[in-house]
Amino acid sequence: xxxxxxxxxxxxxxxxxxxxxxxxxxxxxxxxxxxxxxxxxxxxxxxxxxxxxxxxxxxxxxxxxxxxxxxxxxxxxxxxxxxxxxxxxxxxxxxxxxxxxxxxxxxxxxxxxxxxxxxxxxxxxxxxxxxxxxxxxxxxxxxxxxxxxxxxxxxxxxxxxxxxxxxxxxxxxxxxxxxxxxxxxxxxxxxxxxx
Numbered sequence: 001x002x003x004x005x006x007x008x009x010x011x012x013x014x015x016x017x018x019x020x021x022x023x024x025x026x027x028x029x030x031x032x033x034x035x036x037x038x039x040x041x042x043x044x045x046x047x048x049x050x051x052x053x054x055x056x057x058x059x060x061x062x063x064x065x066x067x068x069x070x071x072x073x074x075x076x077x078x079x080x081x082x083x084x085x086x087x088x089x090x091x092x093x094x095x096x097x098x099x100x101x102x103x104x105x106x107x108x109x110x111x112x113x114x115x116x117x118x119x120x121x122x123x124x125x126x127x128x129x130x131x132x133x134x135x136x137x138x139x140x141x142x143x144x145x146x147x148x149x150x151x152x153x154x155x156x157x158x159x160x161x162x163x164x165x166x167x168x169x170x171x172x173x174x175x176x177x178x179x180x181x182x183x184x185x186x187x188x189x190x191x192x193x194x195x
Contacts (some may be wrong), residue, residue, distance in 0.1 A: 011071035014049050022180065023051030026106040026135040029174045031059055033133050033192040040101035045122065046108030049075040060102065090118050098125050104133040110149045120164050126195040132166065134191045138173060142184045154189050166193035
């Protein structure tokens, strides 16, 4: 996944108070989208140090923490030694034997250069009726970077996902913060979709 080298270097200093706060906001918003999740499995896709997924552990039957950075996975193991983890890059490969009811990704899509192909691969991982829940930044033209997308237009992203096959797509802006996206004021959205 994009920027893996950077995340490998900052894994042990990643959990800042600001990132913990955004993770809690994202986890609470994801929780509001869940239906009968206690009997369902989930993947925290691009889990980083597990800030979002560890907040949701009690909401699911099980969560697989998946990231491209081995050092990020190591941080999860320090916090929760028995956590199910997988170091894997969906931009490079597919996992045909991996299936789940929920996939959630918090501020991950902006790091994926070819995010459309990853959304397609994640569609294949979802069980029928499964949900992909995305929290990420709304489009912000002030953010100019060759490392990340400058956020996403909710309607344009929903249209891309509809073309892949996702349905029942709903999204809304959930948080506005100061200097939370590459040093700029920005807002986060949540998008819930179904296979």
